[in-house]
Amino acid sequence: QVQLVESGGGLVQAGGSLRLSCAASGRTFSSRPMGWFRQAPGKDREFVAAVSWINGRTYVADSVKGRFTISRDNAKNSVYLQMNSLKPEDTAVHYCAAGGIYSNGIRRPDEYDYWGQGTQVTVSS
Numbered sequence: 001q002v003q004l005v006e007s008g009g010g011l012v013q014a015g016g017s018l019r020l021s022c023a024a025s026g027r028t029f030s031s032r033p034m035g036w037f038r039q040a041p042g043k044d045r046e047f048v049a050a051v052s053w054i055n056g057r058t059y060v061a062d063s064v065k066g067r068f069t070i071s072r073d074n075a076k077n078s079v080y081l082q083m084n085s086l087k088p089e090d091t092a093v094h095y096c097a098a099g100g101i102y103s104n105g106i107r108r109p110d111e112y113d114y115w116g117q118g119t120q121v122t123v124s125s
Contacts, residue, residue, distance in 0.1 A: 002026045002114040004096045009119030012086055016123070020081040022096030022116055030074040032113075033099035033106050036081045038092035038121070048094070049081060050106035059106055064090075086123045093118040 008020040020036065035050035049060040049070035058070050069082040079096060097112035105111030 002028065002032075002098050004098060004114055004116035006094065006096045006116040006119040009094060009121045011122045011124065014086060014088055014123055014125050016086050017082070017084045018086065018121060020083065020094055020096075020119060020121075022079045022081075024077045024079070024098060026077075028101055029077040029098070031101045033103055034070075034072055034079040035097045035099065035106055035112060036070060036079075036094060037097060037109060038090075038094045039118075040092040043092075045095070045109050047107045047109075050099075051079065052104075052106070053099075053102065054104075083121070086121075088123045088125045091122050092120075094121050095119075 003025040006022045033053050036048040037045050038048050039045040047061050051058050051070050051072045067085045072079045095118045096116040098114040099112050
């Protein structure tokens with residue numbers, strides 16, 4: 001079992017920045033891809049960013065490319081999402097997710113085994 005706890009959400013003005021953190025329990029963190037997804041009211045959960053377990057390669061959605069950066073620290077069992085130049089359309093509950101051990105799937109929600117409770121990000125115009 002892996003437990004994920006997100007932190008760092010909040011209310012920010014357009015153009016501002018936030019850094020989300022996700023702390024994971026267990027001993028398998030370094031063997032799992034880690035991702036961030038978000039879900040706005042009335043919309044499907046969508047991929048935001050992910051980081052591979054094998055070489056730390058990162059992937060980001062086109063909608064956040066150049067503004068968001070994902071990183072991981074295996075020594076701290078943590079993954080981060082640095083969000084810059086925030087826009088009102090970034091408003092959503094943001095979720096941290098852990099993929100399967102040694103998995104290469106990173107973009108679909110059904111490729112992830114564990115989810116955090118979510119943290120609200122609200123960007124005002």
